[in-house]
Amino acid sequence: MILKALDVITICVPPALPAALTVAVVYSQSRLKHLRIFCMRPSIINVAGRVNLVCYDKTGTITEDGMDVYGVIPSVNGQFVTSSSSSEQIPASHELHPVTSVLDVISLDGSGNLLIGLGVCHALSEDKASEKKRKPDSETNLVDTLRGDPLDVKMFEFTGWGIEDKEMGLFLYPPKDQQSVTKADSIAQVKLYPFSSEMQRMSIIAQLSKFNSESQLRLFSKGSPEVIASLCLHQTIPSDLEMVVQKLGSQGYRVIALACKNLSSECDYHLLSRTSVESDLEFLGLIVMENRVKPDSSRVVKNLHGVNIRQVMITGDNLNTAVSVARQCKLIPASDKVVKVYLDKSQTQRSKVSAIGFKTLQFEDQEEQNSSGSSSLLSKEKTKQKSSGYHFVLDGKTYYALDFHYPDLLSQILLKATVFARMKPKQKSSLVQLFSRLGYTTCMCGDGSNDCGALRNADVGISLSEAEASIAAPFTSNWPSLTCVPAVIKEGRCALATSFSLVKFMVLYSMIQFISVIILYSINSNLSDLQFLYIDLVVITSLALVMSRTGPSDLLAVKRPRQSLINIPNITSVLMHIILAVSSQLFAFVFVRNFNWYQRMSGKDEFSAETFENSAVFAVSIFQYVFVAVTLSKGAPHRARVISNALFVFTVMTLSVINILILFQWPDFWTRVFELQVLNTEFKLSMTAMLCLLLILTLLTEFVCERESWLCSSREEEEQCVQLRDLYSTLTAYQYWPPEGESISRDLRGNLTRHALDD
Numbered sequence: 001m002i003l004k005a006l007d008v009i010t011i012c013v014p015p016a017l018p019a020a021l022t023v024a025v026v027y028s029q030s031r032l033k034h035l036r037i038f039c040m041r042p043s044i045i046n047v048a049g050r051v052n053l054v055c056y057d058k059t060g061t062i063t064e065d066g067m068d069v070y071g072v073i074p075s076v077n078g079q080f081v082t083s084s085s086s087s088e089q090i091p092a093s094h095e096l097h098p099v100t101s102v103l104d105v106i107s108l109d110g111s112g113n114l115l116i117g118l119g120v121c122h123a124l125s126e127d128k129a130s131e132k133k134r135k136p137d138s139e140t141n142l143v144d145t146l147r148g149d150p151l152d153v154k155m156f157e158f159t160g161w162g163i164e165d166k167e168m169g170l171f172l173y174p175p176k177d178q179q180s181v182t183k184a185d186s187i188a189q190v191k192l193y194p195f196s197s198e199m200q201r202m203s204i205i206a207q208l209s210k211f212n213s214e215s216q217l218r219l220f221s222k223g224s225p226e227v228i229a230s231l232c233l234h235q236t237i238p239s240d241l242e243m244v245v246q247k248l249g250s251q252g253y254r255v256i257a258l259a260c261k262n263l264s265s266e267c268d269y270h271l272l273s274r275t276s277v278e279s280d281l282e283f284l285g286l287i288v289m290e291n292r293v294k295p296d297s298s299r300v301v302k303n304l305h306g307v308n309i310r311q312v313m314i315t316g317d318n319l320n321t322a323v324s325v326a327r328q329c330k331l332i333p334a335s336d337k338v339v340k341v342y343l344d345k346s347q348t349q350r351s352k353v354s355a356i357g358f359k360t361l362q363f364e365d366q367e368e369q370n371s372s373g374s375s376s377l378l379s380k381e382k383t384k385q386k387s388s389g390y391h392f393v394l395d396g397k398t399y400y401a402l403d404f405h406y407p408d409l410l411s412q413i414l415l416k417a418t419v420f421a422r423m424k425p426k427q428k429s430s431l432v433q434l435f436s437r438l439g440y441t442t443c444m445c446g447d448g449s450n451d452c453g454a455l456r457n458a459d460v461g462i463s464l465s466e467a468e469a470s471i472a473a474p475f476t477s478n479w480p481s482l483t484c485v486p487a488v489i490k491e492g493r494c495a496l497a498t499s500f501s502l503v504k505f506m507v508l509y510s511m512i513q514f515i516s517v518i519i520l521y522s523i524n525s526n527l528s529d530l531q532f533l534y535i536d537l538v539v540i541t542s543l544a545l546v547m548s549r550t551g552p553s554d555l556l557a558v559k560r561p562r563q564s565l566i567n568i569p570n571i572t573s574v575l576m577h578i579i580l581a582v583s584s585q586l587f588a589f590v591f592v593r594n595f596n597w598y599q600r601m602s603g604k605d606e607f608s609a610e611t612f613e614n615s616a617v618f619a620v621s622i623f624q625y626v627f628v629a630v631t632l633s634k635g636a637p638h639r640a641r642v643i644s645n646a647l648f649v650f651t652v653m654t655l656s657v658i659n660i661l662i663l664f665q666w667p668d669f670w671t672r673v674f675e676l677q678v679l680n681t682e683f684k685l686s687m688t689a690m691l692c693l694l695l696i697l698t699l700l701t702e703f704v705c706e707r708e709s710w711l712c713s714s715r716e717e718e719e720q721c722v723q724l725r726d727l728y729s730t731l732t733a734y735q736y737w738p739p740e741g742e743s744i745s746r747d748l749r750g751n752l753t754r755h756a757l758d759d
Contacts, residue, residue, distance in 0.1 A: 008521075011514045014506040016536075016544060021499055024548035028495040031551055032475075037462075037484050041474040046499055048460045048475075048492025049638075050441040050563050054304060054485055055432060055454065057446035058315035058322055059254075061464055062297045062329055065447070065480060067151055067289040069158040070253060071099035073244065074114050074285040080238050099288050113218075114284045117258045119161040119172050120187050120206045121220040122152035123194055126165035149195075155287065184208040190217070193274050197316060197425050197450040200224040201231075203278055205269050217263040219277055222287070224318065224422070228257035229283065236283040244286065249320025250363070252328060254289040291321075297329045300482040305330070307556040309489070310440075312418050314428050316450060319395050319421035323361070326419050332391050338363070341394040341413060343401055344743040354401040355745035355755075356409065358738055361393075390738055391418040396427050403430070405746060411438060416738070429453030444473075445485055462488060486556060493638040494552035496561045501632040502548060503565055504574060508628050509540050511574075512581045516621045519589050520614055528609035528675045531618055538658075539622060542651050543629040550633060550645040557637035573705035580701065581624055584694050588616040588687065597680060615676040616687070619663045623691050626655050631702045663687060 025042045032039055039045060056062050073080055124146045146153050146163065156163070162173035172187045188207045195202035201223025208216045221228060225245045229237050236259075238244070248255050259281035263269065269277075304311055311331055315322050319340070326332045337360055344357030392413050394402075399420060402410035415438075420431060432454045435442045444451070444458035447465040452472040455461035461473035464480045477484035513527075513535060520526050527535075562570070592598060592612050599612070630652060635641040643649060662670045664684050671678060743755050 008514065008517060011517060012510050014510045016541065017503065017506045020502045020506060020544040020548070023545055024495060024498045024502055027548050028491050028498075032488070032491055035484070035487050036478040037487060038476045038478070039474060040476070044460055044474040045488075045492055045495045047441070048443065048488050049494070049496030049561055051443045051460055051489050051492065052309055052560065053435055053440040054309060054311045054443045054445065055435070055458065056311065056313050056331075056482070057448065057451050058313055058317055058325055059291060060447040060480070061445055062313065062331075062482065063291045063293050063325060065150055067154055067254060067291045069154055070288040070290040072114065072118070072285055072287050073099060075236070075238050075283050078236050078238055078283070080240070080244065080285075113220075113260045113282070114258065115159065115174070116184070116187060116206070116208070116218070117220040117222065117260055117284055118155060118287070119159045119174060120189060121202070121204050121222045121258065122148065122156055123192060123202065124148035124152050124156060124163070125170065126163055151289070154289075191269050191272075193278070195223075200227045200316070200422075201278075203274070205263065205272075205277075217265055217267070217269060219261040219263055219281070220258070221260070221278055221281060222256055222258045225255055225257040225286065228259050228281070231278050232259050232281045232283040236281075238283070241283075245318065246320050248286075248288060249318045249322075250324050252291070252321060252324040254291050254317060254321055256287040256289065258284045258287060260284055291325070293325060293328050294481060296481045296483050300486060301330050303486060303556065304489075307558050309556075312420065314420045314423050314431060314444075314454065316423055317421060319393060319419070322419045322421040323393050326393075327363070332418055333389075334363075335389065337390040339390055339392050339738050339740060341392050341402075341417075342398050344745075354405055355743045356398065356402065356406060357743040358740055360740050390416060392416050392738070393419040393421070395422040396420070396424055397422070399423065399427055399431065403434075406744070406752075409744065409752070410434075414438060425450040425453050429457050432458045443485065443489070445482065446473075447480065460488065460492070490552040490556055490638075493556070493561050494550070494640075497638040498548045498550065500562065500565055500570065502544065504570065505544065505547065505629055505632050506540075507574060508577050508581070509625060511578050512621055512624050512628075515578075515581050515585055516617050519585055519617055520611075523611065523613055524608070525611045525614050526609055527614065527618060531609065531674050534674070535622065535625065539625050539655055542655070543625065543648075546645065546648040546651045547629060547633050549647055550635065550642065551640045553635065553638055553640055559637070561638050569705050573702060576701045576705065577628060577698065580694065580697055581621075584620055584624065584690065585617050587690060588620045589613050591686065592616040592679070592683060595680065595683060609675045610677065612677045612679070615679055616683075618674065618676070619659075619679075619687060620691065620694075622659045622662065623656075624694070626652060626659065627695050627698045631698050634702070 025045055028045045029039050029042050032045075059065070059067075075081070125148060126146060146156070160175050162175075164171050164173070170189045172189070174184065174187075186209050188209075189204055190207050191205040193203040201221055203219060203221040205217060205219050208218060221231065225241065229241060245255050261277070261279075261281045263277070301311060313322055313326050313331055323332070323338060327334060327338075332338060340359045340361050342357050342359065344355040394413070394417065399410075402413065411434075414434065420427075423431065428451065432442055432444055436457075436459060441460075442458045443460040443462065444454045445462045445464065446455055447463065449467065451463075455463060455473040460475070462475040462477060462484055463473035464477050464484070466476060466478070475484070475488055517526060592615075630642070633642050633645070633648065635644070662674065662676075665671050665676065665678065670676065739754060741756065745753055745755065
């Protein structure tokens with residue numbers, strides 16, 4: 001008796017559950033591979049089904065990887081100049097400065113250093129494997145001969161220069177029509193200070209030579225305009241530099257500044273430190289890069305917005321450029337307000353602690369709407385109060401100040417922040433972690449080495465590059481498009497829903513078999529060995545293997561799948577199915593005894609399977625497994641329709657036919673194999689009617705349990721994001737939020753104070 005009791009305990013534990021879940025993940029991984037998305041950590045697939053926040057890098061992710069050089073804006077003697085006259089200063093107005101082509105630069109006086117900087121300030125090298133030497137005026141495709149950053153390749157290609165990698169180093173050759181301007185026929189790179197995401201710049205020391213005359217050493221630096229300007233002599237910086245950069249950025253252009261410095265030919269440049277050499281530079285001008293938004297980006301952003309998945313941009317680029325791209329790809333709808341969060345220097349001087357200012361940015365399309373009519377003071381107050389159509393944008397310096405001095409305020413800002421610009425790699429990583437601590441399930445999509453930390457720390461990381469980023473990210477897409485993001489989320493939701501269905505199926509399988517054994521134990525009977533083998537090996541194994549082959553739905557649903565297996569709908573569903581299993585098996589157990597031909601089996605060995613009760617209970621239970629599998633394999637909203645899984649449909653039909661043959665005992669082979677007693681036709685037809693009713697009740701039970709309105713399962717979402725809910729409640733309670741036209745600082749006592757911004 002003790003051994004039989006132990007057998008019952010083992011029946012309650014489904015041993016095939018881990019294998020079934022593993023098979024489900026393998027199917028998901030295989031489907032992603034067909035989409036050219038490779039998964040290095042399959043366990044993350046289920047996590048992707050819970051994503052409610054997607055973070056994007058900008059360049060190469062939302063926008064095209066390769067940029068086109070739109071032109072340059074030269075600076076001579078601290079003034080931006082046009083191509084028409086070297087002495088004509090461009091007026092400091094709100095109009096965009098004329099952008100000069102590289103050919104027009106040749107006609108400008110004093111523009112030689114700008115041309116040299118364009119041609120020499122890079123970290124390119126010649127691809128020796130191609131065995132192609134590019135000379136000036138050569139028709140050889142430059143892209144095929146150079147290795148390095150695509151941005152550097154585009155800039156170098158823009159100059160039309162030649163390049164040759166010799167044993168002595170890399171030599172660069174200006175075309176003949178530019179040698180009179182550059183005053184050099186060959187230039188050698190002698191020392192490279194590589195680009196650093198932390199420093200936001202790179203530098204090169206070049207040696208210029210002119211027809212075997214005395215050579216000159218010159219340093220060239222390029223990087224973000226604000227960083228390069230901080231390294232230049234004040235008198236060489238145009239007074240309207242900030243306005244020009246902001247205007248170009250607001251139109252979606254990427255702006256890179258270029259500067260230079262003459263070095264003594266007698267100095268030992270090998271011993272020069274980077275800090276000492278990158279100082280007192282001469283500002284040469286701006287390089288304007290055109291970075292187009294990928295065709296799929298706007299569509300993906302719109303689709304994810306439609307299913308309530310929040311999306312933000314985290315980039316190292318200029319804030320104005322990032323905001324412009326965000327508006328182009330609809331990360332920020334055109335009708336929504338954009339509130340810039342920045343360091344207010346005036347209030348910082350008063351409080352001796354970094355003050356945070358809030359300023360609403362104006363755009364041309366919004367200015368046209370505002371100019372159509374003037375709003376009253378009351379309408380302005382209503383717009384200001386509890387506004388939901390606004391987005392915070394900030395840069396890395398502001399983020400650092402908020403994180404250090406105003407952690408509580410930062411949490412509130414993050415709820416509505418959409419663009420983070422000039423973010424360093426460590427800041428990207430910490431921001432992703434902070435989103436996770438707030439209660440978001442984050443997905444990071446990037447393509448560069450500066451995204452590695454964020455890709456590693458995100459709950460789900462998707463790399464669009466096969467370089468360094470692919471090592472840090474669990475997902476790597478060979479197709480550099482944002483379409484991989486909804487594909488991973490759809491597959492994650494499908495895998496999550498499939499995993500929960502498999503767990504419920506395996507639990508119900510154990511409970512149905514447990515009920516059969518307990519009922520038969522009451523009359524000293526049990527299932528035969530072949531009956532156990534048929535149920536475990538044929539029915540359960542085949543169903544568990546093919547259930548998980550159903551693919552994801554074509555469309556993302558607004559509501560995410562349940563995040564936890566232990567919730568009211570799932571528990572209610574399992575309990576209701578158990579009640580149906582007990583009721584149907586007890587009905588068969590009792591019903592078979594009401595016929596005249598029924599005989600109580602006596603004189604048999606203890607726990608014999610050759611009883612009428614065994615035959616009735618076994619015939620009903622094998623249908624219950626199939627009914628439960630069909631019920632739990634429903635497609636919508638996260639999986640495709642059941643009929644799309646042809647192998648599952650075939651398996652169900654095959655098992656149904658076999659079960660019908662067993663029930664009606666056609667032929668007698670089934671009676672001998674499974675040690676069944678012969679049942680008459682009336683009982684078989686009655687069981688058929690009861691099984692049809694059982695199928696309807698099983699489907700209806702699952703349908704009712706999926707109706708979440710009366711089961712209050714929406715509480716699950718709230719419980720998982722308690723901190724998010726509290727933060728949103730706090731913001732809703734504020735009378736005026738966001739604090740437009742104000743700044744927030746911390747006084748000497750640590751209290752937050754609010755001030756009106758200085759005009």
